[in-house]
Amino acid sequence: MSLFDLLSWDAFGSGWFWSLIIVQWVWHGAQVLGVPVDCLQSKDRGQLSTIVKWRVQRRLLAARQAPLAIVAAISFLVSVLLILGFVYHIELCAAASLLIVPELVIFRLGYRTAETISAKRQGPEPSIKDLKKLHLKIYATGAMAIFFAGIFGYGFEVLTQ
Template identity: 30%
Template sequence: MDAFATIFELIDMRSFSNLWFWIVLAVIWSTASHWVLGVPYDMVTRAKRQGGRAMDDLNALVGIYVRRLLYIAREAGAVLVGIVFFALTMLAALGFGYGVELCQALFLLFCPLVLVGALSMRTASRIASRDIRDEALFPVLRWHRFWTQVIGMNAIFITSMWGMFQNLRLGPLAG
């Protein structure tokens, strides 16, 4: 058996029937809902419970990530938006127009993450423009995490439904 056949048998390019795809989907959304604007959510809860030094750390870290996101948006925002939407359009056209299952899977992974990215930019802009700090930061980060989880739950549901449809439509691999 040659190396390419072994690799493709191991990886299985039919994404929706591949266990690795579902593991990646779960890890991506677990990570996205845990890291709120780049800050681990357990740090937010610790700052709310303990205050003091934990609150100072939270303010510092949120400030760093907010300034970082806004700097990236200011310096390369238009180029990044163009590249991201070109890639999503290409994945959608190849996946849903030409039936390439790997592109469908990648589109269903990355399209909702773009929404989370836009939500992050909006939240970062809101924090910076209103100079939100200390106790006022908790509802903003909680709101951001809630909507990230809503987007994630919908993304997982839609991806699961589409994946089951594809698996039922195509059946087992012919061999």
Template identity: 85%
Template sequence: MSLIDLLSWDAFGSGWFWSLIVLQWFWHGAQVLGVPVDCLQSKDRGQLFTIVKWRAQRRVDTAHQAPLAVVVALSFLVSVLFILGFVYQIELCAAASLLILPELVIFRLGYRTAQTICA
């Protein structure tokens, strides 16, 4: 298989899509709320609580500072990708939406958890 075949636009049959899926799984499996898993297994609970609270507060502050235009543009882009992918059967858009939608769900769950920690 040549490099051109590997990078083809046939999304689900190409290596780039599956490589990005594996990268996403690795990234989200290695961190919880932005804190590496090996830090969560630390014996020093005071230091761990400080790090987790700091990361959670940073996530909440970042979400509050995001302007409305960015949220609207991102929502529009994801909606267009989803419609082009699953209504109009454009495979590249379906693959992109299947890469982006889990990220948004994970971001939302992380944000709600960060709000709970900060409260």
């Protein structure tokens, strides 16, 4: 039996999809804008403020320097995945879109939070408060992603058989 045989193209019924979704949300739950969540509880606010400013500037720079061609290509690919997955019922495309779309939502939420922190030029306490709000939004996005993956997975596994 080869490795190719072990990988099931039956996306929602295989372990690879659920393993990826678990790793994805454990990763997002451990850090916010690249700052580990444990650091948000740190007593050293000066060092944390420096890390937050650095990470905010990196996020803003990355988002502002993204060429229009990259944004258009990502939009096109995600649209194709959504259409193939949910209109033409190709299970692998539906599973891939349920992994990718929440990433785009989290990127947008992070960008908006980075803009807020950068525009206000605020001290460490309001920045930490904004990061904690972002962390809760990431958890809510993760819960919705897992919920929809379960619902659509059930639909693909049971209703299309």
